[in-house]
Amino acid sequence: MSERLATIASASGLHARPAALFAEAAGALDIEVTIAPKGAPEDDALDASSILSLMTLGAAKGDEVVLRASGDGAEAALDSLVALLETDLDAV
Amino acid sequence: MQNFSGVGVMPGRVIGTIRHMPPALSEPPAGEKLDASVTAEQAIARLKEAAASVQADLRTRAATASPEAKAVLEATAQMATDSMLLKGANKLINTGLSAERGIWESGETVAQMLITLGGYMAERATDVLDVRARIVAALRGVPAPGIPDSTDPFILVAEDLAPADTATLDPAKVIALLTTGGGPQSHTAIIARAMGLTAIVAAKGLEALESGTEIFVDGAAGTISTSPGDTERTAVDAWLKNAALLSVFDGNGVMADGHLVPLLANVGGGKDAVKAAAAGAQGVGLLRTEFCFLGRDTEPSIEEQVAEYKAVFDAFGSKKVVVRTLDAGADKPLPFLTDASEPNPALGVRGYRTDTTSPGVLARQLSAIATASAGSEAEVWVMAPMISTPSEAADFAAMCADAGLATPGVMVEVPSAALGSEAILGQVSFASLGTNDLTQYTMAADRQLGPLAALNNPWQPAVLRLIELTVAGSRAEGNHKPVGVCGEAAADPALAVVLVGLGVSTLSMSARSLASVAAVLKTVTLERAGELAQLALAAPSAETARTAVREALPALAELGL
Numbered sequence: 001m002s003e004r005l006a007t008i009a010s011a012s013g014l015h016a017r018p019a020a021l022f023a024e025a026a027g028a029l030d031i032e033v034t035i036a037p038k039g040a041p042e043d044d045a046l047d048a049s050s051i052l053s054l055m056t057l058g059a060a061k062g063d064e065v066v067l068r069a070s071g072d073g074a075e076a077a078l079d080s081l082v083a084l085l086e087t088d089l090d091a092v
Numbered sequence: 093m094q095n096f097s098g099v100g101v102m103p104g105r106v107i108g109t110i111r112h113m114p115p116a117l118s119e120p121p122a123g124e125k126l127d128a129s130v131t132a133e134q135a136i137a138r139l140k141e142a143a144a145s146v147q148a149d150l151r152t153r154a155a156t157a158s159p160e161a162k163a164v165l166e167a168t169a170q171m172a173t174d175s176m177l178l179k180g181a182n183k184l185i186n187t188g189l190s191a192e193r194g195i196w197e198s199g200e201t202v203a204q205m206l207i208t209l210g211g212y213m214a215e216r217a218t219d220v221l222d223v224r225a226r227i228v229a230a231l232r233g234v235p236a237p238g239i240p241d242s243t244d245p246f247i248l249v250a251e252d253l254a255p256a257d258t259a260t261l262d263p264a265k266v267i268a269l270l271t272t273g274g275g276p277q278s279h280t281a282i283i284a285r286a287m288g289l290t291a292i293v294a295a296k297g298l299e300a301l302e303s304g305t306e307i308f309v310d311g312a313a314g315t316i317s318t319s320p321g322d323t324e325r326t327a328v329d330a331w332l333k334n335a336a337l338l339s340v341f342d343g344n345g346v347m348a349d350g351h352l353v354p355l356l357a358n359v360g361g362g363k364d365a366v367k368a369a370a371a372g373a374q375g376v377g378l379l380r381t382e383f384c385f386l387g388r389d390t391e392p393s394i395e396e397q398v399a400e401y402k403a404v405f406d407a408f409g410s411k412k413v414v415v416r417t418l419d420a421g422a423d424k425p426l427p428f429l430t431d432a433s434e435p436n437p438a439l440g441v442r443g444y445r446t447d448t449t450s451p452g453v454l455a456r457q458l459s460a461i462a463t464a465s466a467g468s469e470a471e472v473w474v475m476a477p478m479i480s481t482p483s484e485a486a487d488f489a490a491m492c493a494d495a496g497l498a499t500p501g502v503m504v505e506v507p508s509a510a511l512g513s514e515a516i517l518g519q520v521s522f523a524s525l526g527t528n529d530l531t532q533y534t535m536a537a538d539r540q541l542g543p544l545a546a547l548n549n550p551w552q553p554a555v556l557r558l559i560e561l562t563v564a565g566s567r568a569e570g571n572h573k574p575v576g577v578c579g580e581a582a583a584d585p586a587l588a589v590v591l592v593g594l595g596v597s598t599l600s601m602s603a604r605s606l607a608s609v610a611a612v613l614k615t616v617t618l619e620r621a622g623e624l625a626q627l628a629l630a631a632p633s634a635e636t637a638r639t640a641v642r643e644a645l646p647a648l649a650e651l652g653l
Contacts, residue, residue: 015212015213016167016212017163020166020167020170047175050174050175050176050177051170051174052171052206053176055206055209055213055216056176056202056205056206056209058209058213
């Protein structure tokens with residue numbers, strides 16, 4: 001199991017367009033990635049490719065979240081998703 | 093040829109083929125079990141397939157949609173196969189529920205979570221419920237609910253439209269709107285006027301026509317016929333020629349004898365105001381401030397309100413803008429102001445009355461209006477909705493004075509306000525007749541109910557009589573306090589003539605109707621309008637009043653109005 005900590009950079013938080021872009025990117029991967037607020041139990045982690053899960057997470061700009069994945073390519077996948085979260089997607 | 097008739101709410105002559113609005117989707121019964129012949133695995137697979145087809149359909153639509161609609165459709169498409177939504181449903185299916193019931197409940201759970209989060213998330217709950225309905229429709233093999241999708245323009249036939257449907261109404265696709273229910277003051281009618289969409293409501297019998305039938309619609313006459321021929325095609329051509337003339341208002345409402353009738357616009361926000369000003373409106377006769385509040389679960393801050401109001405004021409330079417304070421309640425509930433459990437909301441705590449149950453909101457709104465007004469050139473008047481007594485008018489005037497607003501007024505919507513207008517106008521500077529509610533309360537007929545459409549008609553002589561009494565009260569009061577009209581009645585060119593004849597000084601309407609009303613007013617003198625008003629007052633029914641006045645106004649037929 002690999003883990004990464006990321007800080008939400010999008011001005012509007014992880015909703016709307018940023019959530020849609022992130023869910024799409026997570027869904028395009030061959031492995032399952034979960035997302036959870038920093039400090040939340042691993043069992044409560046949500047499916048990162050689910051836009052509805054991301055929206056109910058309600059993460060705002062500056063909030064920290066933990067991404068988890070395991071298996072082949074997990075490290076590279078997590079790196080790409082962290083980069084996405086740490087970009088202001090409202091600005092692109 | 094088959095003929096149908098209803099109440100025309102927006103003029104226009106159109107020939108086209110019809111499409112029916114699918115009936116609303118019924119909720120799968122609570123506890124609906126899986127069919128014995130289907131395993132849970134099969135049901136889950138069917139659900140997955142249905143979700144995928146809904147997603148594909150939404151993506152296809154997104155590809156050809158306008159940029160704004162595209163974003164919404166794409167996000168909705170993404171939701172259709174969302175793991176949270178489907179996993180929730182799969183769990184329920186594994187406990188023995190049907191796929192339809194499973195996705196229904198799972199969608200409900202997700203929507204409730206979003207509503208709890210409030211704000212932007214709460215708005216997205218509607219999208220989740222829309223996706224849920226589409227998936228259930230796909231599972232049942234019936235058309236998706238909502239306005240039918242078509243590559244070609246069509247005439248939409250519906251029982252009545254919900255406010256949510258009208259938001260997805262694409263004027264490039266829907267060329268006319270016909271409802272079998274609904275009344276001339278229903279929201280469907282108001283929206284058709286705002287969009288300039290030829291429309292007839294309460295046209296019985298249309299539900300029997302097959303989709304794809306070619307028909308001719310005359311929105312002014314309120315008539316519909318099948319198998320259109322040369323006569324109808326010529327009528328459409330004549331309308332198109334006149335429509336070009338009727339789309340321009342020169343910004344000067346004047347009668348044949350030079351009597352001035354300022355024509356103002358009803359607007360619901362800054363964007364609307366810019367459009368109305370461009371359409372030549374001589375000011376705003378009704379700023380519906382609800383736009384700033386609707387869909388909110390908390391009161392907007394004073395700063396937010398100031399910005400919203402100022403945007404409207406600035407669109408009109410130094411012209412008059414009449415601001416109506418918050419009109420919540422009845423068909424426009426607000427969670428922080430109105431009590432949804434009232435048994436009879438139209439007669440409940442709504443409009444100005446909410447100040448007694450939630451004091452503070454109105455005072456803060458008045459303060460925001462005063463601040464916005466101080467920062468702009470506009471001549472700002474303020475009026476309260478649902479005033480019934482002189483003492484309410486006096487209390488409102490005092491609140492306006494406290495806020496530093498110089499021109500307080502009242503809406504006349506309740507018959508008691510019309511009957512008591514002399515005493516009420518003694519307390520304030522002006523009155524504005526809200527004919528939609530005045531009609532509903534005079535006739536004791538809910539304006540949302542199709543079966544009551546005939547009663548809910550501002551041509552009812554009793555309603556006209558109350559308008560006459562309101563003006564008479566102003567004359568008796570003695571200080572020439574203006575009485576305007578800001579209801580849908582002002583947008584009907586024939587009725588507009590009657591209103592002016594009854595002594596109304598200004599008319600406020602959807603910006604789209606300004607040119608038609610101006611074109612007809614121009615052909616009549618004030619004296620003649622007075623005679624036509626008496627003709628309408630003396631009529632035994634709304635229909636005879638309307639027919640008599642229309643026959644006396646040849647300009648209507650010439651212009652196709």
